[in-house]
Amino acid sequence: MAYQQPALPYADNALEPHISANTIGFHYGKHHAAYVKNYNGLVEGTPFDSMSLEEVILKTADDASKVGVFNNGAQAWNHSFYWNCLSPNGGGEPTGDVAAKIVEDFGSVEKFKEELKTAAATQFGSGWAWLVLDNGTLKVVKTGNAQNPMTSGQTPLLCIDVWEHAYYLDYQNRRPDHVAAVIDNLLNWEFVNENYKAAK
Template identity: 65%
Template sequence: MTYELPPLPYDYKALEPYISSGTLEFHHDKHHAAYVTNYNKLVQDAGLAEHPIEEVIKVSFKDPSKAGIFNNGAQAWNHTFYWSSMKPGGGGTPTGPLADKINADFGSFDKFKEEFKAAGATQFGSGWAWLVLDNGTLKVTKTLNAENPIAQGQTPLLTMDVWEHAYYLDYQNKRPDYIATFLDNLINWEFATANFTAA
């Protein structure tokens, strides 16, 4: 069972001017593709190729001897999730049950935005900011390098990549500008709502 590199759910130019086609081509076709290629080779060698990637992520996270499998598998999965966490004409505010849950668990949508911005801005080095469901409660978390909520037993609803290759061509060292743009213009709240409903 080879894990396939999924195509982007939109055209390379679809997120402009917020994320350039050059960034998406480089990020998806080089970085994401390399994680998928490396993951498939490593799981084949380890006899894990027949297992779903989510299962391999959970198993390999707990086994230091499988760090390469975890890093490449989790990054392959994280990127697929990240592409779906954005959409052309995204941003704004969620509606329905997810909006109600955000208000209940964070106090307000503005408080959620504040926490999400802080998670992305204070993740030292490479990593991710997430909105997750953890034992019935919405939380904002951040993870280092390839780590993700699946490995922590949480349900991810959306993510923002804060590795430099996600934003450096467009924003240089201004990560806070990228984060604000992600929230205001890119977040796919329908995707997050679907994940919340399915949890």
């Protein structure tokens, strides 16, 4: 059963002016779509074809002979997750149960935001910055390329894409400006709370 690229949860231009419709068109319509197409081509006719995307990611994470399956599968998952981490009505202060947990585990919302901004800005090369739940504790982590925290036993709650294709059309080499715009204006705290509730 082929993995289907989920529909965007908003219009291409819904995240403007922070992320342009042009960026969404290339990012979702070309990059994300290519990962899904490549993944389906690689797993067709194999035992992976009947597994969930999460199962395949976990089974192929440390298998050098399956690096193509992992990279395309994980990138398909990461992007599907990422689009839901953003909202036209997002940003601002954390809400719900996760807000209190952030203060408990980071000391303050500002400290959390600084850690997330630093992780996203300092990830060398392509990758992701994440808020995860790790054995009951919230942590900020960063991963390179297609890596996903679930392969380390952590539960992703939100992510920020810092591959150049996520921001270069809008921000060129100013990755920190893109990251700040996402955190301040687009983070979908309702989605983060859903993930936190499910992970507890």
